Amino acid sequence: MGDNVKSKLSSKLPRVSRRSVLKSAAVGATAIGAGPLMFNIAKAADEPIRIGFPVPLTGPYGSEAQEQARCAQIAVDQFNAAGGLNGRMAELLVRDDKLKPGEAATRTLELIEKDKVHFVCGSLSASVQLSVNAVTKARGIIYVSISQSDAINEAKDFSKYTFHEAMNPHMTAGAVGRYAFPKFGKRVAFLIADYAYGHEMVRGFKRAGEAHGIEVVAEVTHPLASKDFSPFLPQIQAARPDVLCLCNFGYDQMNSLKQATGFGLKQQMQMLAPALLYNQRRAGGAAAYEGVIGGTNYHWTLENSVASAKAFNDVYRKENKGAPPSDYGAYGYAGVGALLDGVMKAGTTDSDPVIAALEALKYDKYKGTQYYRKCDHQSVQSVFIIKSKSKKDMANEYDVFDIVHTDEASETVLRSCADLGHEA
Structure with missing residues (x-):
């Protein structure tokens, strides 16, 4: 290049001082250093909100678990349809825990470490949920349980990451006992599934029965999935109780009721099933269940008086050929729905802000207002006492229960924080 050309180009270039060169170099170095951080922030803002959902899709509780997954997905779909969290969509990762604590722990660990879930919701057994809870609390992951358990609220198993959406046996059996014992008699027998759920239900009935002077005349245990x-x-029949409390679940509940009907027990005593299940009632038929009284978190006929129940039923019916949702399905819907409400209120998926948001949350997903008690994160909610209808009284195939009483939402029906081992 000739000297004249160099001179012309040089005259067009700005003068650059040594100070400006050093300043530019420093800014460039800062930008390079911040690059990965800025990339990670942008990536976090775009990635889906992942919710792990371990439930026993196979096994004796499979119909309830599949229903929970369907209803949980509805909550996710509604959250996404509303725009998510500033455009971040939610994603439900369903896994089969096979109703086994060890399997549940393995699946939960995979969800956290491999799938990088932000939250976990699910389980359908008192012992299985404790296994899931042990994994999540050790890793600082919020877990919303949707199965009945007393132990999960107790200080030895609880952590700040633990939330319990389902009713617990103390609430459920207590409500049924307070309703039934004054009406049907004081001689009480128990048929008990021999694991945590069954024994916790017995304890709830006994505590409720103290005020009514009940006499326990038989306690008979049976293996899970009998x-x-x-x-x-025959052991129960020989004890001549006024009331038989069936402290079991799923197919165990259905099979024991069918066989108790065949033995003629229903003509000799009032049958109580603290968690009286919609799916099992439909599968078992009107004859086996007729006249049985129990408790539930939900029955679809609440739509006649509760706006949120009608809204929930309407969206479920649209996706399920006109059929209404079940009681345990509603737990899946509310567990995931309330969790996502907490995420929206917190404005983040970070655990501590979401915990604070959930502790302050008042929510109405399907049955009226609920909230999490701060000391143990138990969802305070109404309990409905239901009676199974005879076939002639059913308006349609889904009209299986009458709601005969409501225990309104109140902390007074819970065990106290001190009883659970909490300081407040």
Whole structure:
């Protein structure tokens, strides 16, 4: 290049001082250093909000678990349809825990470490949920349980990351006992599924019965997933109770009721099933369940008086050929729905802000107002006492229960924070 050309180009370039060169170099170095951080922030803002959902899709509680997954997905779909969290969509990752604590722990650990979930919701057994809770609390992941348990609220198992959306046995059996014992008599027998859920239900009935002077005349345990109840029912029949409390769940509840009906027990005593299940009632038929009284978190006929129940039913019916949702399905809907409400209120998926938001949350997903008690994160909610209808009284195939009483939402029906081992 000739000297004249160099001179012309140089005259067009700005003069650059040494100070400006050093300043520019420093800014460039800062930008390079911040690059990965800015990338990670942008990535976090775009990534989906992942919710792990371990439930027993196979096994004796499979119908309830599948229903919970369907209803949880509705909550996710509604959150996404509303725009998510500033455009961040939610994603439900369903896993089969096979109703086994060890399997549940493995699946939960995979969800956290491999799938990088932000939250976990699910489980459908008192012992399984404790296994899930042990994994999540050790890793600082919020867990919303949607199955009945007393122990999960107790200080030895609880952590700040633990939330319990489902009713607990103390609430459920307590409500049913307070309703039934004054009406049907004081001689009480128990048929008990021999694991945590069954024994916690018995404890709830006994505590409720103290005020009514009940006399326990038989306590008969059976293994989980029993098919033949003939070894157990004669022991109960021989005790001549006024009331039989069926402290079991799922197919165990259905099979024991069918066989108890065959033994003629329903003509001799009032049957109570603290968690009286919609799916099992429909599967078991009107004859086996007729006249049985129990408790529930939900029955679809609440739509006649509760706006949120009608809204929930309407969206479920649209996706399920006109059928209404079940009681345990509603737990899946509310567990995930309330969690996502907390995320929206916190404006983040970070655990501590979401915990604070959930502790302050008042929510009405399907049954009226609920909230989490701060000391143990138990959802305070109404309990409905239901009675199974005879076939002739059913308006349609889904009209299986009458709601005969409501225990309104109140902390007074819970065990106290001190009883649970909490300081406040």
